[in-house]
Amino acid sequence: MKRFVLSSRHGYLLLVLLVVAIITFLTAQGLHGAVAVSSGDYGMLFLILLYVNLFLVLALGFLVLRHVFRLWLDRRQRRTGSMLRTRMALMFVALSLLPTLIIAMLSVNFLNRGVDSWFSDRIARAMDTALEVSRAYYRESQRNIRHDAEGIVRNRALASSLTLDDDEALSAILEVERMARGLDEVAILRPDGTRIARAGELPFDPLPDLDAIMDGSSRALVVTSDAGERVRAFVPLDDNYVLSTGHWIDRQILGQLETIEAVYVDYRNLRASHGLLKANHTVTLALIAVLLLLAAIWSGFRIADDLTNPIAELIVGARKVAIGDLSVTLSVTGNDELATLMAAFNAMTRKLQENHEELQETNALLEERRRFMAAIVQHISAGVISVNRSGEITLMNPAAGMLLGIDGPLAIGQHYRALLPDAMLTALSQRDPRGPGIIATQFQMQIQGADRTYTLMVRVTPLDDGAGASHGFITTFDDISDILLAQRSHAWSEVARRIAHEIKNPLTPIQLWAQRLRRKYMKHQADSCPDWQVLDEGTNAIINQVEELRILVNEFSTFARLPRPELTPNDLHAGIQEVLLLHRAELEKITVTTDFSKDLPLFPHDRGQIKQLFTNLISNALAAIRERNAATFLAISTEVTDNGAWVRIQIADSGSGIPPGDRDRIFEPYFTTKATGVGLGMAIVKKIVEDHGGSIRIRQSQWDGALIEIRLPIHTNPLPVTTSPEHASHT
């Protein structure tokens, strides 16, 4: 189906062509008519046609030059479609040039040959002859009139009748002569113009000077009317009378004579200018040929534009789509294949736009979920490490970095083997996630942190696409040190409770029986008796050991049955001062410094348990100071933190300190670094702190001793303040 859209430009073009066609037709008609009417219009009409064609050539030439200039600019700017337009324009030129030239040359040749044939000598002679024949006919009419007049005069009857003086007879004779000679009027006049007799009648014409023929001559004087359609002859009859004969020239013949004359005049004019006529033909046909050629070129440009513009629009639209602009909408005109293609393109971009919007919504949702997951991953206490197929770390959350002592952002992109601790690598190497048949697994491992040993529960989850192809793995690990410690503490509590229950009961009878044996058998000292000495030593040993067992059982009982704290507002500083006062004797040789916060209010805590807590800590500090036997410093400080929500208590000593590896285990029941002691003091301290909702940690003091840092909530329900991860991990 041909693509054609009738735009306003096409309408104007059609109108111009129609006007040109009408002008050309009228001009041709005028040429044809002018030949018959007036030869003077012939060249002028050709010139009019010439000017019209010249105007059209100039107009079309301007349009073509405009197209060529635009095409040149487009080619220079490498615009889309310029190459195709160039090829189509050249094709139209090539297709139209040769036929147009051939037709123009043949037309000029044929037309000039025709013009030459029109004005050949034969035709010219024929025209001259026709004019001469016409003149001869006209002269013959005049001669006939003259002969008739002279013949009548020579008629004797007429001459004799003039003597009769009878008008009727004279008229009859004249009528006979008129009828016999086929004349229209025969009359007898006097030389002064007075009419004597007449037969027939012609319109009046001015009389010639009749005296000029009254010289005795018998030759007639011939006179024609102004228009030449009437001829009269005057012949003297005698000295007193003149015979006049008149005749109408046949109007039909006269009309034909005028036609011959007009054609002759036109032909002569045309023949005089037939060289110009041929030149006009040649120039006009050349202009028409140029006009056709320019019209073909212009049409070629227009058709090329009609074809290439949609294609260029398609290309530009495709490029926009390629760079992501899906809002492209092409204008669809017509109903041809190109229009169908452009409509399909619009439908495609529309569908792409819809899909893109859906994809954006999905991406936004995924991004939201990703952020949500990232927020979770960033803030959960568990460590998360994601490793891709090539072993590069793609994700490491802060908890993982803190647990492993690695800077998370710097770890991204590095190979996990270069960063992860050896213990974890050893575990991962035994379960290579990139190997075939990977299954999710989990294991426990211990790694040494900066100040403590962490027990981690590691879970390895392989990433695959569902078809078995591995995309890496995710490792998550939790610090379960506190959980294990709590489990052990709970277990020890249960053990202590059972021991206290099972051992405490038989101790009293054993002690009573040992005392009873001493009272009965040790009344009289018998040093010489070896058995007495054995009894003495044995009962004493039993009594002492039972006492030690009682102390041990009491501590177990205290640890196992530590009551829930009664939280009442109390002065912490007063409690600490009371404990220091109780240990005044032991602290005599030790430099004790206290730095209590003046902002600390009364806050809910169990005064008794807190005092026991400080008693245990100060006892441990004194034991450590004595064990080291070096500098003797003990510092106790309090500080209100987190906008008044927490109080931080620090007890620093200059003792032997606690090795980092023991700083977690020190809180385990029955773990002690001292030569004496059951290892329940720090366990009880930790339990009291936890029962108050606080936390405890151990660091190295400024004197290379131990620094015990306790955080207790000032409010019963601690405000949700940010706590340091280290503290959080030890609660």
Added chain:
Amino acid sequence: MITMLIAGCGRHSQSTNHTVIQQTVLLLQGEKLLAHSELAPPFLLQLGEQLAQGEPLLASYRFRIRRLHPWLPDTRILDKPLQRHIRKRLITERYELREEQQRLVHYTTDEQEALNFIGNPRFILLANRFKPLPQTRYQMETHLSITPSGMSRLFLLLNRWLSLGKPMEFIQITELP
């Protein structure tokens, strides 16, 4: 009747074709202003040859008189057209003479009379009442165009616009004493 010759313009022609319009004479009869014009005999012979070919001709005269002002634009005070058709009938060998304004047709077999009709118009009435002002300068313009007769008015106009046909237009401009 007092006839006064106002001007004989032939010797003071400013036209480039002054040899065609040989002279133009203004006559004042009472208050009537009349004009005679006379073409050069060679041009008349040329017209006679054209007529002898049977080609109809139209001689269009236009007589204009302007009053000249030293500092104001000139004022045209008179514009008189005169159109005369002439054609020689080749068969009857007589000249057909017709004046456009009078629409009367005259015939003559005398070639000189025919050429005088077209080339030497006499007693052309320019104005019924004309009184020349003293101390006033006048300028007369005689315009003549010879065109092939039988054309329509549109083609005559186009003929002038497009400079078609022969250049048969002549102008004579003369300042009156």
